[in-house]
Amino acid sequence: DFPSGYTGYHNFQETVTELNQTVTDHPNLVRLSSVGKSYQGRDLWMLKLSDNPAVDENEPEVLFTCNMHAREHLTVEMCLRIIKQYTDGYATNPTIKNLVDSREIWIIPMVNPDGVEYDIATGSFRSWRKNRQPNSTAVGTDPNRNWGYQWGCCGGSSSSGSSETYRGPSAFSAPEVARIRDFVNTRVVGGVQQIKTHIDWHTYSELILWPYGYTYNDTAPGLDATQASAFSTLGRRMASLNGYTPQQSSDLYITDGTINDWLWGVHKIWSYTFEMYPRSSSPGFYPRDTVIATETQRNDSAVELFLSYSDCVPRIIGRTC
Numbered sequence: 483d484f485p486s487g488y489t490g491y492h493n494f495q496e497t498v499t500e501l502n503q504t505v506t507d508h509p510n511l512v513r514l515s516s517v518g519k520s521y522q523g524r525d526l527w528m529l530k531l532s533d534n535p536a537v538d539e540n541e542p543e544v545l546f547t548c549n550m551h552a553r554e555h556l557t558v559e560m561c562l563r564i565i566k567q568y569t570d571g572y573a574t575n576p577t578i579k580n581l582v583d584s585r586e587i588w589i590i591p592m593v594n595p596d597g598v599e600y601d602i603a604t605g606s607f608r609s610w611r612k613n614r615q616p617n618s619t620a621v622g623t624d625p626n627r628n629w630g631y632q633w634g635c636c637g638g639s640s641s642s643g644s645s646e647t648y649r650g651p652s653a654f655s656a657p658e659v660a661r662i663r664d665f666v667n668t669r670v671v672g673g674v675q676q677i678k679t680h681i682d683w684h685t686y687s688e689l690i691l692w693p694y695g696y697t698y699n700d701t702a703p704g705l706d707a708t709q710a711s712a713f714s715t716l717g718r719r720m721a722s723l724n725g726y727t728p729q730q731s732s733d734l735y736i737t738d739g740t741i742n743d744w745l746w747g748v749h750k751i752w753s754y755t756f757e758m759y760p761r762s763s764s765p766g767f768y769p770r771d772t773v774i775a776t777e778t779q780r781n782d783s784a785v786e787l788f789l790s791y792s793d794c795v796p797r798i799i800g801r802t803c
C-alpha cells in the first residue's frame with residue numbers, strides 16, 4: 483500500500499469504495515459501470531454523471547480518463563475531485579447544476595489498476611508506468627503508445643518490450659486500451675460520435691497538450707488550421723486558469739499511438755492531455771499527499787470552462803457546430 487506521507491492517495495480498492503459511496507450519496511446523478519477488465523482481471527470502473535443518468539439523453543458527452551500511467555497517482559485524485567465537485571456541488575451551485583443537466587460526463591478514474599497496485603505493492607514506490615501485461619522480453623505495454631491511430635508510425639514509441647514506451651505487439655493489444663476503445667466505439671449513435679471532448683490526466687510538468695503528437699506539423703490530415711486554432715485557443719484559455727503551459731503535444735516530443743491522437747484522428751473528439759503538478763523532477767511523480775487538495779482544486783476553473791465549451795469547442799473561435 484502507499485507509504486506514510488502518501489496514505490491520502492487512493493489505491494484500487496479505496497477508489498472502488500469511493501465510487502460506491504458516490505452512488506449511495508447521489509443515486510439520481512450517477513451510474514457506475516465497468517468497461518471491462520484489466521490484464522490481471524481488475525474492473526475498469528466508469529462513472530456516468532448527469533441528470534437522469536440511467537437514460538441516454540441527447541446531451542453532449544464528455545470523457546475524463548485518469549491514472550493511465552501507474553506512478554501518476556495524483557491523477558486518480560483529480561478524477562475523484564471532478565466527481566466530488568459535480569455531485570456535492572449540484573444542489574447548491576447553479577453553474578454546476580446547469581453543466582451536469584446539459585452534459586453526460588463519463589469518468590474513468592483508474593485506467594491502469596494493475597500498474598497502480600504493482601507500484602505500491604511493497605510499500606516502497608517502484609516508479610512503474612506501464613500495464614502489467616507480459617511481452618516477449620519483459621513486462622508492460624505503455625497504454626499511451628498502444629492506440630491505433632498512426633500506431634508506431636513515427637519514432638514516438640518503442641518496439642522493445644522492456645522500454646517505458648513499448649507500443650505493444652499490435653495496436654490495442656493492451657486490454658485496458660481495447661476496453662476503452664470499445665466503449666468509445668459504442669458512443670457512435672446514428673453514425674454520430676456522442677462524446678465531444680476528452681481530457682486524459684497525467685503527471686508531471688504542468689502542461690496542457692493537444693494533438694497531433696505524431697507529427698511536428700500544426701496541421702495534418704484530419705486536423706486543419708481552423709481546428710488547430712480551436713484546439714490551441716481553448717488550450718491557452720484553460721492554461722490561463724491553472725497556470726500550466728499550453729502547447730501542441732509534439733512541441734514536447736514526438737509520440738505515436740496516444741489516446742489523444744486516436745480520439746481526434748478517428749472520432750474527432752476534442753482530446754487534451756493535462757500534465758499535472760509538479761513542474762519538475764523534484765518531487766516528480768511522488769509528491770506527498772499534502773498537495774492533493776491544492777493541486778486538484780487548481781484545475782476546477784479549467785474543468786468548468788472545458789465543460790462549458792464541450793457542446794461545441796469551435797464556438798471559442800466564433801464558429802458554430
Ligand SMILES: NS(=O)(=O)N[C@@H](Cc1ccccc1)C(=O)O
Nearest residue numbers: 626684685686695731737740755
Ligand atoms: N505522463 S508522461 O510522463 O508519460 N508524459 C506523457 C506526455 C504526453 C501525453 C500525451 C501526448 C503526448 C505526450 C507521455 O505519454 O509521454
Ligand SMILES: [Ca+2]
Nearest residue numbers: 532533534539
Ligand atoms: Ca442527462
Ligand SMILES: [Ca+2]
Nearest residue numbers: 538539540541
Ligand atoms: Ca447521450
Ligand SMILES: [Zn+2]
Nearest residue numbers: 551554684685
Ligand atoms: Zn503519463
